[in-house]
Amino acid sequence: xxxxxxxxxxxDDISENSVVLFMKGSPVFPQCxxxxxxVEILSRMGVKFKGIDVLSxxxxxxxxxxxxxxxxxxxxxxxxxxxxxxxxxxxxxxNGELTSYLQExxxxxxx
Amino acid sequence: MAVSRRxxxxxxLTAAFxxxxxxxxxxxxxxxxxxxxxxxxxxxxxxxxxxxxFAGLSRVQRQRLIHQALAEEFAASLxxxxxxxxxxxxxxxx
Numbered sequence: 001x002x003x004x005x006x007x008x009x010x011x012d013d014i015s016e017n018s019v020v021l022f023m024k025g026s027p028v029f030p031q032c033x034x035x036x037x038x039v040e041i042l043s044r045m046g047v048k049f050k051g052i053d054v055l056s057x058x059x060x061x062x063x064x065x066x067x068x069x070x071x072x073x074x075x076x077x078x079x080x081x082x083x084x085x086x087x088x089x090x091x092x093x094x095n096g097e098l099t100s101y102l103q104e105x106x107x108x109x110x111x
Numbered sequence: 112m113a114v115s116r117r118x119x120x121x122x123x124l125t126a127a128f129x130x131x132x133x134x135x136x137x138x139x140x141x142x143x144x145x146x147x148x149x150x151x152x153x154x155x156x157x158x159x160x161x162x163x164x165f166a167g168l169s170r171v172q173r174q175r176l177i178h179q180a181l182a183e184e185f186a187a188s189l190x191x192x193x194x195x196x197x198x199x200x201x202x203x204x205x
Contacts, residue, residue: 071178085174
């Protein structure tokens, strides 16, 4: 079976950008509460990230779910590694784990 | 009447994990009118589950196990699932 063609695009995005959020809508205009919650956390932490709107591309919207083996959006990647969706990011933020994780990965935060 | 999604989620998770504690809250009403919601509801759920199967696993691994157990529901338009999966010794809020 040949690979889903959208996978190579995803791979490029997550290798060329240290922090990538696959989300619904844009960081300025999130179209979903769960995506908005993660944008809010990253912004509050002063983390620079690339937001990629899956609603603008049906192939990507389906493809990212297969690529990550994860059925929901948003999805956060740091240096090519899948970190989690909204629940996981929120939990890691609340207990301080997200800050140490990002520092470990060499991602700049304001905190 | 068809079995509710909530009941199916409960049955699937119980069979897969034999949880010590399982709480399922239908939050669809809070998302009414939002993309992904349906007039008949049952699209947005919050689940808190405590089971020995999660011990020693990362958050991502735990949620993947739950996603797998509920794959049919995601295929049938379950839109959002908010998850908290704990091992029994982590369940201090009980």
